[in-house]
Amino acid sequence: MTMTDSEFLQAIGLSHSYVVDRAARPVLHGVDLQVRAGEAVCVVGHSGTGKSTLLRCLAGLLRPTGGEVRLDGRRVMEPPPDLAVVFQDYSRSLMPWMSILDNVMLPLRRGLGSQERRSRAQQALADVGLDGTGSLYPWQVSGGMQQRVAIARALAYRPGVLLMDEPFASVDAQTRADLEDMVLTIRRDTGITLVVVTHDIDEAVYLADRVVVLAGTPASITADLRVDLPPERDQLTTKADPRFLAVRAEVFNMIRTELARAGRAT
Numbered sequence: 571m572t573m574t575d576s577e578f579l580q581a582i583g584l585s586h587s588y589v590v591d592r593a594a595r596p597v598l599h600g601v602d603l604q605v606r607a608g609e610a611v612c613v614v615g616h617s618g619t620g621k622s623t624l625l626r627c628l629a630g631l632l633r634p635t636g637g638e639v640r641l642d643g644r645r646v647m648e649p650p651p652d653l654a655v656v657f658q659d660y661s662r663s664l665m666p667w668m669s670i671l672d673n674v675m676l677p678l679r680r681g682l683g684s685q686e687r688r689s690r691a692q693q694a695l696a697d698v699g700l701d702g703t704g705s706l707y708p709w710q711v712s713g714g715m716q717q718r719v720a721i722a723r724a725l726a727y728r729p730g731v732l733l734m735d736e737p738f739a740s741v742d743a744q745t746r747a748d749l750e751d752m753v754l755t756i757r758r759d760t761g762i763t764l765v766v767v768t769h770d771i772d773e774a775v776y777l778a779d780r781v782v783v784l785a786g787t788p789a790s791i792t793a794d795l796r797v798d799l800p801p802e803r804d805q806l807t808t809k810a811d812p813r814f815l816a817v818r819a820e821v822f823n824m825i826r827t828e829l830a831r832a833g834r835a836t
C-alpha cells in the first residue's frame with residue numbers, strides 16, 4: 571500500500587489474538603486507522619474491548635497477529651525511535667531511587683552529550699510545568715506531578731508521535747482537567763501527533779480532532795467522528811459548546827448501543 575503525506579500513522583487490516591489455554595482468542599479484527607501528522611485521535615470503547623491492545627500494536631510493543639502498522643511509510647516491527655508512550659500507571663513507570671531529572675534523562679538516546687541530555691530534560695520538565703523539581707524524588711511529589719514527570723520523560727527526546735493509554739485515569743478530577751489542558755498546550759506548541767486511549771468520552775472529545783469507537787468481539791473501528799471544534803479549547807466554554815455536546819452524545823449512544831448488542835449492562 572502506498573502512503574500519502576497525510577497518513578502518518580496507520581493500522582492496516584490489523585488483527586490480534588491472544589493465546590489463552592492454547593486456544594487463539596481474537597481481540598481485534600480488521601482494524602483500519604489512519605492518523606495524519608499533527609492530528610489528535612482519541613480511541614474510546616467499553617472495558618476489555620481491545621483499546622490497550624491496539625495502542626500496544628501501534629507502539630510496536632506488541633506484534634499484531636494480522637495486518638500491519640506503518641509509521642511515516644515504514645512498517646513498525648519494534649518501538650520506533652520517533653514515538654513515545656505514556657501509560658496510566660505512573661507509579662510503576664518512574665524509578666523511585668532516581669531523582670525526577672534523572673528519570674526524565676533516563677531514556678534519552680545515547681549519542682547525546684550529558685549537557686544536552688540535561689538541558690533537554692530540564693526543558694521537558696519546564697514544558698509540563700515542573701520547573702525546579704528535578705532534584706526531588708518521584709515519591710516526594712503528588713500523583714498528578716508524577717504523571718507530569720512521565721509525560722516529560724516521553725517528551726524529552728522530542729518524539730513526533732505520542733501515544734497515551736488512559737494517561738489521567740489515576741488522578742483526581744481537577745488534576746485531570748489540568749493535565750488535559752497541558753496536553754493541548756504541548757500539542758499546540760510542538761505539532762506532535764497524538765493518539766489517546768481513554769474510557770472518558772468527555773476527555774476524548776475535549777482532546778481530539780477525531781474520536782474513533784472500537785467495538786465488537788473481536789473489535790474493529792465502528793465509528794470515526796470528526797470533532798468540529800476550534801483548536802483553542804477550555805474546560806468551561808468548550809464543554810458547554812453545542813458542537814461538543816453533539817459529538818459527546820453521538821459517541822455515548824454508539825458505545826451504549828454496542829454494549830446492548832453485546833448483552834452487557836451499562
Ligand SMILES: Nc1ncnc2c1ncn2[C@@H]1O[C@H](COP(=O)(O)OP(=O)(O)OP(=O)(O)O)[C@@H](O)[C@H]1O
Pocket residue numbers: 588589590597615616617618619620621622623624769
Ligand atoms: N496478555 C494477554 N493475554 C490474554 N488475554 C489478554 C492479554 N491482554 C489482554 N487480554 C484480553 O484482551 C481483551 C482486550 O484487552 P485490552 O486491555 O486491550 O482492553 P481495553 O479496551 O484496553 O480494556 P480496559 O479499558 O479495561 O483497559 C480483554 O478481554 C483482556 O482480558
